[in-house]
Structure formats: C-alpha cells, structure tokens
Amino acid sequence: MKKIETIDLKQFGIQTIGNFCDPLTGECYSDDAKEKIMETKIDPVCKMEVKVEGAQYVSDYAGEKYYFCSAGCQHAFEENPAKYVENTVQD
Numbered sequence: 421m422k423k424i425e426t427i428d429l430k431q432f433g434i435q436t437i438g439n440f441c442d443p444l445t446g447e448c449y450s451d452d453a454k455e456k457i458m459e460t461k462i463d464p465v466c467k468m469e470v471k472v473e474g475a476q477y478v479s480d481y482a483g484e485k486y487y488f489c490s491a492g493c494q495h496a497f498e499e500n501p502a503k504y505v506e507n508t509v510q511d
C-alpha cells in the first residue's frame with residue numbers, strides 16, 4: 421500500500437497565506453515585497469501618507485519628487501516649496 425504524502429503547495433504556484441508564488445519561475449514573494457510595490461510618501465504639507473503608484477498630485481523640487489493628497493496641498497507647496505522641504509528635513 422502506498423503512503424499518502426503531504427503536498428507542498430508552493431511547488432505548484434498556489435497562493436498561500438502571506439506568500440505569492442509565481443507558477444512560471446517558481447519564485448515566491450512575501451507580503452514585504454508587496455508592501456514595497458505599494459510604496460507611500462509623506463505629503464510634506466499635511467503629513468498624510470500618499471501612495472506613489474497612481475499618484476495624481478506630484479511636484480518636482482530640487483531634483484526630488486513630492487507627492488500630495490490633493491490639489492490644494494500641491495498648490496500650497498508650489499507657492500513656497502522651501503518652507504515645506506525644510507520642515508520635512510527637520511522631522
């Protein structure tokens with residue numbers, strides 16, 4: 421009689437809790453990797469977290485990109501960027 425073996429789901433590329441395994445490459449990604457993709461930046465005006473991916477309000481200042489939660493925050497930043505950049509550095 422053949423013994424029943426425990427199947428390792430990962431080798432079949434099946435999504436398990438906390439991990440996603442690519443069926444083509446066999447590589448597994450943890451939740452940490454997903455969080456990197458969903459990177460957030462702090463809105464320098466109101467200190468809210470803004471998702472980088474799909475961000476609507478982005479400004480370039482002194483070679484850096486700044487992300488805003490709204491047009492209002494972006495406008496306030498562009499009126500006086502140095503003020504907010506200085507505040508960010510002090511944090």
Ligand SMILES: [Zn+2]
Pocket residue numbers: 463465466467468488489490493
């Ligand atoms: Zn804001």
